[in-house]
Amino acid sequence: MKTLLNNTQLDLTLQRLAHQLVENHNNFANTAIIGVQPRGVALSDRIMAALKKITRKKDIDYGCLDITFYRDDVYKTGDIVVPNKTDINFSIEGRKVVLIDDVLYTGRTIRSAMDALLDFGRPSSVELLVLVDRRFSRELPIQPDYIGYTVDTILTQKVKVCWQEQDGKDEVVLIDKGQL
Numbered sequence: 001m002k003t004l005l006n007n008t009q010l011d012l013t014l015q016r017l018a019h020q021l022v023e024n025h026n027n028f029a030n031t032a033i034i035g036v037q038p039r040g041v042a043l044s045d046r047i048m049a050a051l052k053k054i055t056r057k058k059d060i061d062y063g064c065l066d067i068t069f070y071r072d073d074v075y076k077t078g079d080i081v082v083p084n085k086t087d088i089n090f091s092i093e094g095r096k097v098v099l100i101d102d103v104l105y106t107g108r109t110i111r112s113a114m115d116a117l118l119d120f121g122r123p124s125s126v127e128l129l130v131l132v133d134r135r136f137s138r139e140l141p142i143q144p145d146y147i148g149y150t151v152d153t154i155l156t157q158k159v160k161v162c163w164q165e166q167d168g169k170d171e172v173v174l175i176d177k178g179q180l
Helices: 005-027 039-055 108-120
Strands: 004-005 029-036 061-065 096-104 127-133 146-150 157-162 171-176
Touching: 004 146, 005 039, 005 096, 005 127, 005 171, 029 039, 029 108, 029 127, 039 061, 039 096, 039 157, 061 108, 061 146, 096 108, 096 157, 108 127, 127 157
Parallel strands: 029 061, 029 096, 096 127, 127 146
Antiparallel strands: 004 171, 157 171
16 A cells, blocks of 8 residues: 555645636636535535635535446446435536536546536536546546545556545555555
């Protein structure tokens, strides 16, 4: 196991990503932030807290998107599928949407998220913010607009993002699948 981002580095990375969003979206009047369930929501919660602190705005549209039944591998395991919660209580029609997820790997999760997003309207644009980009593992032509950390991995490795609220600590680690 190798630590990619420790607690301090992770906090600095989140602050940088939030400032980049502020630079590109200014007052967020025509922008919605949407976290992809399940692990993207922990990241988007942190990003939203940072945005509210930086902008001093409390009314930035923020939602969570479940993509369970949009995935192309949803029934492959044979297990009972339990979806997460989708909470988008605003219109995205004609608006800029920033999708947030923790790790970009093959691109299939983001493709599923874009399919699910269209059920809520047609945004004017969709941007992607990821904490970790595993850039040479893409199966689909999907690229992030905002990247916290880029790592080159091999198939036997996994990137795990740990959050204090869920895992008891904040860090990003690279794990060999044999260590799981």
